[in-house]
Amino acid sequence: MTTAVAEKPVPNSPKPKRSKWGKLLRRFLRNPGAMIGMLLLVLTVVAAVFAPFIAPTDPDQADLRARLAPPSWLDEESESTHLLGTDQVGRDLLSRIIYGARVSLMVGILSVLISMVIGVILGLIAGFYGRWVDDVIMRLADVQLAFPFILFAIIVMAIFGAGLWKLILVLGISNWVGFARLVRGQVMAVKEMEYVQAARAIGATNLRIIYKHVLPNVMSSIIVLATLNVAVNILLEASLTFIGMGVDPSIPAWGGMLADGRNYIETAWWVATFPGIAIMITVLGFNLLGDWLRDELDPNLRA
Amino acid sequence: MTTSDVLLDVKGLKKYYPIKSGFLKKTTHYVKAVDDISFSVHSGETLGIVGESGCGKSTTGRALLRLIEPTAGEVIYKGVNLASLSDAEMRRKRKDLQIIFQDPFASLNPRMTVGEIIEEPMVIFNLYGGESGRKQKVARLMEEVGLKPEHMERFPHEFSGGQRQRIGIARALALEPTLIVADEPVSALDVSIQSQVLNLMRDLQKQYGLTYIFISHNLSVVKHFCDRIGVMYLGRMVELSPKRELYQEPLHPYTRSLLSAVPIAKPKAKRERIILSGDVPNPANPPSGCAFHTRCPDCMDICKVERPSFVPMGNGRYVACHLYTNGGG
Numbered sequence: 001m002t003t004a005v006a007e008k009p010v011p012n013s014p015k016p017k018r019s020k021w022g023k024l025l026r027r028f029l030r031n032p033g034a035m036i037g038m039l040l041l042v043l044t045v046v047a048a049v050f051a052p053f054i055a056p057t058d059p060d061q062a063d064l065r066a067r068l069a070p071p072s073w074l075d076e077e078s079e080s081t082h083l084l085g086t087d088q089v090g091r092d093l094l095s096r097i098i099y100g101a102r103v104s105l106m107v108g109i110l111s112v113l114i115s116m117v118i119g120v121i122l123g124l125i126a127g128f129y130g131r132w133v134d135d136v137i138m139r140l141a142d143v144q145l146a147f148p149f150i151l152f153a154i155i156v157m158a159i160f161g162a163g164l165w166k167l168i169l170v171l172g173i174s175n176w177v178g179f180a181r182l183v184r185g186q187v188m189a190v191k192e193m194e195y196v197q198a199a200r201a202i203g204a205t206n207l208r209i210i211y212k213h214v215l216p217n218v219m220s221s222i223i224v225l226a227t228l229n230v231a232v233n234i235l236l237e238a239s240l241t242f243i244g245m246g247v248d249p250s251i252p253a254w255g256g257m258l259a260d261g262r263n264y265i266e267t268a269w270w271v272a273t274f275p276g277i278a279i280m281i282t283v284l285g286f287n288l289l290g291d292w293l294r295d296e297l298d299p300n301l302r303a
Numbered sequence: 304m305t306t307s308d309v310l311l312d313v314k315g316l317k318k319y320y321p322i323k324s325g326f327l328k329k330t331t332h333y334v335k336a337v338d339d340i341s342f343s344v345h346s347g348e349t350l351g352i353v354g355e356s357g358c359g360k361s362t363t364g365r366a367l368l369r370l371i372e373p374t375a376g377e378v379i380y381k382g383v384n385l386a387s388l389s390d391a392e393m394r395r396k397r398k399d400l401q402i403i404f405q406d407p408f409a410s411l412n413p414r415m416t417v418g419e420i421i422e423e424p425m426v427i428f429n430l431y432g433g434e435s436g437r438k439q440k441v442a443r444l445m446e447e448v449g450l451k452p453e454h455m456e457r458f459p460h461e462f463s464g465g466q467r468q469r470i471g472i473a474r475a476l477a478l479e480p481t482l483i484v485a486d487e488p489v490s491a492l493d494v495s496i497q498s499q500v501l502n503l504m505r506d507l508q509k510q511y512g513l514t515y516i517f518i519s520h521n522l523s524v525v526k527h528f529c530d531r532i533g534v535m536y537l538g539r540m541v542e543l544s545p546k547r548e549l550y551q552e553p554l555h556p557y558t559r560s561l562l563s564a565v566p567i568a569k570p571k572a573k574r575e576r577i578i579l580s581g582d583v584p585n586p587a588n589p590p591s592g593c594a595f596h597t598r599c600p601d602c603m604d605i606c607k608v609e610r611p612s613f614v615p616m617g618n619g620r621y622v623a624c625h626l627y628t629n630g631g632g
Contacts, residue, residue, distance in 0.1 A: 194404045194405075194409040195413075197370050197402075198402070198404060199412075199423070200370055201402045202397060202423060202424035202478065203398065203424065203427045203428060204423070208427070216412075217412070217414055
């Protein structure tokens with residue numbers, strides 16, 4: 001009995017303080033698709049961040065004696081020392097792919113951040129204020145959409161020259177419409193909710209209503225769209241680099257490697273194939289994660 | 304109980320919604336959601352506003368607080384016409400005028416914790432000198448409305464409907480207002496919870512000296528809760544009367560038919576039920592003259608032509624009906 005006396009009364013709220021992030025993590029661990037997606041992304045991110053430590057050789061070091069060397073595990077004479085083979089000037093493909101992750105991730109993520117900032121701000125304004133403001137912004141969006149992206153990219157690159165930062169900017173500027181439309185639609189629904197009227201009733205300014213009550217309630221859709229857009233932009237970057245309108249050829253980029261390899265596809269299939277697989281892995285990773293987030297972040301489905 | 308000093312004086316309040324049609328979006332006519340309503344609210348009383356759905360009672364409540372901008376009319380609160388204030392001036396006035404919403408699931412931001420929701424009005428008005436002072440006030444408010452302060456960090460979806468309505472009440476009380484518009488505060492709740500919330504509201508009224516404008520479609524609830532009652536039909540107020548007189552001797556034919564439809568707890572009691580024929584007319588195209596004449600059992604010729612004005616009948620009673628202005632049929 002002494003122990004029972006010594007025991008303190010159980011506090012009124014013994015609920016384990018599991019935050020919403022804790023719950024999210026638990027559900028994440030139970031979802032194979034999300035796990036695979038995350039694994040692929042971690043792979044890409046680690047490659048990008050630690051490239052100098054992982055890459056077996058310098059990605060720009062050419063070895064003319066080992067031009068178009070096959071992957072070492074396929075080489076019957078076992079002369080090749082390159083795990084994924086070499087390209088037409090004898091550069092190690094694995095090293096170039098690892099360094100190429102930097103370009104892809106940087107372009108994908110930064111360009112989406114730019115589109116997101118532009119699109120979300122314009123979408124919030126259009127959806128919240130409505131009337132002529134909405135008309136102006138949405139007509140602007142129509143104009144933007146009507147303008148072919150590739151043409152826009154080519155014009156910019158032709159005037160200012162190709163380059164990593166210009167590519168990021170071009171992608172960022174031309175993809176805001178998706179965010180603006182999504183956010184506008186959701187804002188129009190959210191601003192009719194009673195809690196927005198409640199916020200007005202307690203004296204909140206429009207600015208406060210937008211960032212405290214409207215934005216948090218559309219944020220999950222924004223995150224989902226952003227994740228999926230990163231995948232799209234990585235593909236666009238690869239395409240533009242492939243046609244020579246993207247990243248400077250001196251920087252190892254997957255799109256450029258793909259372009260180099262297509263001339264040798266019959267004799268040395270690995271030159272084009274492995275960068276292609278790298279693109280696929282990264283895009284798949286973002287898509288799997290994006291799909292999971294879409295299912296998960298819908299507040300109506302949350303328990 | 305009821306004192307005679309007027310806290311809020313509403314004069315000729317109107318809210319028209321334009322209906323646009325045609326290629327050039329020309330305004331062809333209006334839905335008169337609230338059409339020329341006048342009444343006053345005395346300090347410390349509970350004024351009930353009843354009427355069937357779509358009659359404009361919620362719109363009236365929100366137009367008073369300018370959550371919906373009124374088309375015309377004056378709302379004079381302590382000598383200041385709220386309808387003519389600038390947005391910034393109106394925001395400052397909101398400290399005194401609060402609202403409790405009908406749907407406790409839609410009126411709380413799902414992304415904010417209960418503590419944040421109740422604290423927000425104090426943050427906006429920068430009260431209680433900083434976060435720790437405000438948190439103490441939040442805990443006190445939660446206790447007052449019957450919630451556990453430990454639940455401050457929880458989200459609205461973790462609470463039941465009745466508890467959520469208590470959260471909404473705590474938020475409305477946070478600024479210590481003088482007037483609260485309660486827009487059907489219990490009609491979304493289970494019957495067993497309704498009386499709890501009503502009793503809480505009554506206790507708070509005594510404690511804070513609150514004045515309520517209580518909007519409801521439930522005549523039993525209104526009878527239990529209000530001092531005076533205004534009856535609305537199709538955007539207009541047809542009768543306004545102290546509770547006792549209204550229930551004993553309803554003047555307007557519409558009020559009579561409403562009261563005859565209230566269930567009473569004596570199954571064998573004999574009484575006359577007045578069944579209205581037809582539907583509520585389309586508010587975009589209301590009948591001429593008295594809006595009620597299409598369904599009125601006592602309809603006269605003049606009712607179809609001339610709109611009756613809202614006239615005092617003595618004893619603080621008002622009615623808009625030709626039966627009383629023209630000496631009856």
